[in-house]
Amino acid sequence: MSAGTPDLAALAVGQSIGTRTVEVDRRTLVRYAGASGDLNPIHWNERFAVEVGLPGVIAHGMFTMGTAVTLVADWAGDPGAVVEYGTRFTRPVPVPDPGTAVLQVEGVVGAIDLEARTVRVDLTVTSEGARVLGKAQATVRL
Amino acid sequence: MAVNTAFAGRSYAPTEAYQVGREHVRAFAAAVLADHPAHHDVAAARALGHPDVVAPPTYAVVIAQLAEAQLVQDPEAGIDFSRVVHADERFVHHRPIHAGDELVTTLHVDSITERAGLAMVTTRCEIAAADGEPVATVVSTLAVRGESS
Numbered sequence: 001m002s003a004g005t006p007d008l009a010a011l012a013v014g015q016s017i018g019t020r021t022v023e024v025d026r027r028t029l030v031r032y033a034g035a036s037g038d039l040n041p042i043h044w045n046e047r048f049a050v051e052v053g054l055p056g057v058i059a060h061g062m063f064t065m066g067t068a069v070t071l072v073a074d075w076a077g078d079p080g081a082v083v084e085y086g087t088r089f090t091r092p093v094p095v096p097d098p099g100t101a102v103l104q105v106e107g108v109v110g111a112i113d114l115e116a117r118t119v120r121v122d123l124t125v126t127s128e129g130a131r132v133l134g135k136a137q138a139t140v141r142l
Numbered sequence: 143m144a145v146n147t148a149f150a151g152r153s154y155a156p157t158e159a160y161q162v163g164r165e166h167v168r169a170f171a172a173a174v175l176a177d178h179p180a181h182h183d184v185a186a187a188r189a190l191g192h193p194d195v196v197a198p199p200t201y202a203v204v205i206a207q208l209a210e211a212q213l214v215q216d217p218e219a220g221i222d223f224s225r226v227v228h229a230d231e232r233f234v235h236h237r238p239i240h241a242g243d244e245l246v247t248t249l250h251v252d253s254i255t256e257r258a259g260l261a262m263v264t265t266r267c268e269i270a271a272a273d274g275e276p277v278a279t280v281v282s283t284l285a286v287r288g289e290s291s
Contacts, residue, residue: 037204061231066198070176070177070178070198073178077190078196079198080238086230086233
């Protein structure tokens with residue numbers, strides 16, 4: 001984080017910006033529910049989640065989206081450098097109890113705009129080998 | 143009841159100002175496991191040119207969902223939340239959100255489309271500072287399953 005800003009001129013499309021592994025348990029979800037104000041019971045109430053046809057309690061898509069982009073913010077050296085970020089939610093992440101779900105996050109430079117001084121980072125986020133976010137892309141201004 | 147497509151194209155009056163609190167920025171950052179010092183330490187944020195701790199890139203969802211409640215919690219809109227799946231989300235930051243910001247949100251229902259028993263509801267929240275300066279645009283799509291599926 002203190003390594004500073006990446007050198008735009010030295011970046012290449014396809015280059016990895018790194019990886020991150022995130023372990024998620026029920027406590028993680030309760031904390032996100034409280035901090036975000038998203039109190040949908042599918043994220044903390046097993047009975048309710050099963051009743052609405054889910055395999056069990058699932059992570060907030062916005063938690064997965066929010067934690068995945070920390071890789072980009074840390075790489076950029078400033079979370080305020082993230083000027084655009086979007087994703088589709090393609091697959092729910094069941095979070096067992098007891099136990100944890102594991103998210104694997106990887107970022108690759110997808111595009112570079114030297115004039116605008118922006119870099120698009122394409123994120124791959126998987127759980128148990130399956131992609132849980134689709135077309136997750138963050139643009140940073142360096 | 144089905145999603146009311148007549149809500150497509152509707153815009154709402156700007157919300158009351160939302161005050162971004164420093165401890166809330168810290169709590170939200172902790173909740174998404176964002177440990178960059180600029181979220182937590184005022185001096186570290188200022189060293190990067192921010193006036194106060196900077197909110198994580200997805201923090202704007204907190205503000206957006208309060209505005210979206212005007213639609214989602216309106217019985218006339220027919221959005222049954224037990225049938226809702228979040229389909230996609232996109233943020234454009236015109237500038238970072240900081241502790242101390244007072245932000246006003248204008249909700250637009252950009253589209254409601256129905257296909258194969260699924261209604262796709264796309265909303266757009268334009269978040270601005272009290273003086274009108276654009277801060278963030280949040281586009282969110284919910285997929286609402288029909289009664290029969």
